[in-house]
Amino acid sequence: MSDVGNAGIKQNEGSLTVAPALKKCDARLTDPDFDRFSKLVYDHCGIKLPSHKRSKLGARLRKRLRAHPLASFEEYAELIFSRDEPTQELIKLIDVVTTNKTDFFREPAHFDYLIQSALPFLIETFGAGINKPLNIWSAGCSTGKEPYNLAMVFKEFQLDRPDFRFDILGTDICTGVLEKFVQGIYAEVKAAPIPEKLKKKYLLRSKDPENRMVRIVPELRSLARFRRLNFMDDNFGFREPFDIIFCRNVIIYFDRPTQERLLSKLVDNLESGRYIFLGHSETLLGLNLPLKQVAPSVYRKI
Ligand SMILES: C[S@@+](CC[C@H](N)C(=O)[O-])C[C@H]1O[C@@H](n2cnc3c(N)ncnc32)[C@H](O)[C@@H]1O
Known part of the structure; x- marks a missing residue:
């Protein structure tokens, strides 16, 4: 199988990686935060997040705050928007906002x-x-x-x-x-x-x-x-x-x-x-x- 460039995927024969338990995070995604992050998602991968998806986006992004850990979306925005080049963190952000539902023999x-x-x-x-x-x-x-x-x-x-x-x-x-x-x-x-x-x-x-x-x-x-x-x-x-x-x-x-x-x-x-x-x-x-x-x-x- 091929490699995925700098995304860092490794073949891991036979074992599943269990993520460490993450601390609770109650940072709130404000309207301006939503506008900023949803524009980033749209510009980078075309996914349109309507405003009624604000709480869903907040919940998904909080996973990234906990992973660092960071206390606020402001700090997270700093991490994401302070560089000109797409960063590893942008790849992780896109990972949490995509919807990946799939099945075997879907639409048979x-x-x-x-x-x-x-x-x-x-x-x-x-x-x-x-x-x-x-x-x-x-x-x-x-x-x-x-x-x-x-x-x-x-x-x-x-x-x-x-x-x-x-x-x-x-x-x-x-x-x-x-x-x-x-x-x-x-x-x-x-x-x-x-x-x-x-x-x-x-x-x-x-x-x-x-x-x-x-x-x-x-x-x-x-x-x-x-x-x-x-x-x-x-x-x-x-x-x-x-x-x-x-x-x-x-x-x-x-x-x-x-x-x-x-x-x-x-x-x-x-x-x-x-x-x-x-x-x-x-x-x-x-x-x-x-x-x-x-x-x-x-x-x-x-
Ligand atoms: C709902 S799944 C569909 C999976 C499968 N095709 C099926 O029908 O069961 C949609 C997939 O599209 C991918 N996707 C969304 N935006 C993308 C983009 N800009 N470039 C490449 N893949 C993208 C998502 O990561 C997700 O895994």
Whole structure:
């Protein structure tokens, strides 16, 4: 697996790090503090925090105050805003404000469409996955359930098409979730949506009955690469366009102009005739993009 630059993620085989207990902190986030920090979050990663999210932002930022420890948001602002360069602390701040909810087989119809329609079409029309490995990007991959899920269904697809090959890249801005991605360890209850047959093949179970965890098998872990990537960057630096982009439940956190900018960058990184999957509550309505809808929240580049 790759490294994430200065974000400092290390592969930590088999063990989970437990954060030390933190002291209580009752610093109050005032309206001017909220304006300042929410603007910083918006400018840096595009996430729009409406004013009714003030108490939520306060609660999340207090985690950072406790971690230092600092007594007030003023001191924290000093730490964040006194440097011109993005600091390690900005990375940690972004970590606590991102919403990382994800699941295995989330929006399962997408996986059916992928196997029954998209892959046969890509293979037949372009020889994709046969002439060279199919190139898939899970954009905003959170803790890795989505890219590992893709790896499972592609491995199953290979049973009928042994000549099919694929490369999966997962990216996220949040370093905390990328650490979990690398470990590939999840609470066993989170594996409930995975069909039993796939659980047997692709998951290892912990032996401790008090702490029921599963781990993605090494073969699958080695198939999914990861990278820290901020959607707000001008250039993502990919050498090859993708055949499939999953960018699900990500753009809902952005305002319309930011959504449009991001989607057009995703389209730039998608090969013609190839697929992009969005979340079911996300719509391209009113956006001028060279995409044609082929199934609910599935689009093909024209
Ligand atoms: C709700 S999760 C979606 C996870 C997965 N795609 C799914 O549908 O289950 C959204 C992810 O987008 C990431 N994200 C938010 N803003 C981002 C940005 N500017 N650049 C990269 N990733 C971002 C968050 O860190 C989070 O992990």
